[in-house]
Amino acid sequence: MRKSKRYQEIQKKVGEPKLYTIDQALALLQECPKVKFDESVEISIKMGIDPKKSDQQVRGTVGLPHGTGKSLKVVVIAKGEKMQEALKAGAAEAGSEDLLQKIQGGWTDFDVLIVTPDMMREVGKLGKVLGPRGLMPTPKAGTVTNDIAKAVEELKAGKVEFKVDKNAVINNMVGKISFTKEKLVENITTFLGAIQRSKPSVAKGQFLKSAFLSTTMGPGLKIDVSTIG
Numbered sequence: 001m002r003k004s005k006r007y008q009e010i011q012k013k014v015g016e017p018k019l020y021t022i023d024q025a026l027a028l029l030q031e032c033p034k035v036k037f038d039e040s041v042e043i044s045i046k047m048g049i050d051p052k053k054s055d056q057q058v059r060g061t062v063g064l065p066h067g068t069g070k071s072l073k074v075v076v077i078a079k080g081e082k083m084q085e086a087l088k089a090g091a092a093e094a095g096s097e098d099l100l101q102k103i104q105g106g107w108t109d110f111d112v113l114i115v116t117p118d119m120m121r122e123v124g125k126l127g128k129v130l131g132p133r134g135l136m137p138t139p140k141a142g143t144v145t146n147d148i149a150k151a152v153e154e155l156k157a158g159k160v161e162f163k164v165d166k167n168a169v170i171n172n173m174v175g176k177i178s179f180t181k182e183k184l185v186e187n188i189t190t191f192l193g194a195i196q197r198s199k200p201s202v203a204k205g206q207f208l209k210s211a212f213l214s215t216t217m218g219p220g221l222k223i224d225v226s227t228i229g
Contacts, residue, residue, distance in 0.1 A: 006033045010219055019224035022188055025213045026181045032218050038069065039177040039216040041184055043191065045170045046209040055202050058164040061142050062194035066183040067158030069176030074152050075099065075110040077119050082148050086114070089152035100126070108133050114143045114151050162195060170195065177215050188213075192228055 003011075010032050020028070029041065049056040076086035076094040086094035092110065093099065096119065103113075103126050113130065115123050115137045123130075123137060130136040137143035141161045145151050162170050174187045192208075199207050208228060214220040 006035075009033050014219050014221070017222065020213075020221050021227045022185055022213070022223060023181070025221040025223060026184050026188075028221060029213065029215050029218055030177060030181060032215070034177075035217050037216075039218065040068075040070070040173045041175045041177055041179070042171065042173050042214050042216075043188060043211060044214070044220070045192075045195065045211045047164050047168045047170060048206045048209045049164065049168055049200065049203050051164050051166055051168045053202075056200045058170065058195065058198050058200065059140055059162065060194055060198045061140075061159055061161050062191055063154060064158040064160060064174065064187045065190055066175060066179060066187050068160060068173050069179065070111075070173065072111040072155055073109070074112045074114060074155055076148055076152065077113065077115040077123060078148055079116070079119070082116055082146075085149045086152055089149040090156045091152050103129055108135060110135070112143060112155055113137050114145070114148060114155075116146055116148065117144055120144055160191075162191070162198075177218075 013028060013031060026041075047058055049058060051057070073092045074090065076083065076091045077096060077099050078086060078094060079096050083094040083096070091114075100122055106129060108129065113135050120137070127136060139145075142151055142154070142159070160172060162172050164170050172191065174191055175184045179187075196207065208225045211223040211225055211228070212220040213223060
């Protein structure tokens with residue numbers, strides 16, 4: 001199969017597989033031929049834990065100092081004045097029974113769902129709709145809270161959730177390729193710091209086993225984890 005000109009150019013730049021520091025990997029990704037949209041920068045980390053064990057789960061939230069570059073559509077399910085608080089803070093929509101029915105009908109045109117604790121019983125009934133799409137609110141992610149305004153503002157400002165999957169891997173977007181390298185380094189360093197602080201006390205051996213940085217349409221570059229502070 002004939003490779004595209006862009007693919008061939010990337011191959012010339014990347015060359016043989018090797019290990020990079022975060023700074024080196026970002027510099028190379030930003031030198032790759034551009035596409036017609038602003039690519040996301042993503043990090044994939046293989047964790048040295050057993051995700052089948054409940055006491056070895058790695059999950060949390062962290063505010064990226066420069067955001068992700070993605071404008072999140074945040075929806076809130078609450079009652080009374082909490083709905084107005086949500087809209088004032090930047091939520092795309094806020095409601096109660098009306099939104100519950102809308103989601104029950106299959107509507108999931110949003111990135112994050114925030115609910116107040118008193119509405120969680122009803123929201124829990126929407127598991128078949130929300131669960132497969134990773135949209136179910138949880139206290140650990142800060143999406144089940146009475147402080148609606150703060151939750152909306154933090155998410156709009158760049159707060160992200162990370163969670164290890166069944167293969168012991170964490171995948172997250174950490175910015176856009178149009179960001180300066182310095183801003184991306186700061187986002188990634190902040191993100192990795194949050195993961196390291198989430199290390200389960202029972203986890204033994206090497207916690208971060210391997211890591212790759214990539215862009216939406218670009219190569220995956222392996223990071224030398226020994227250089228991650």
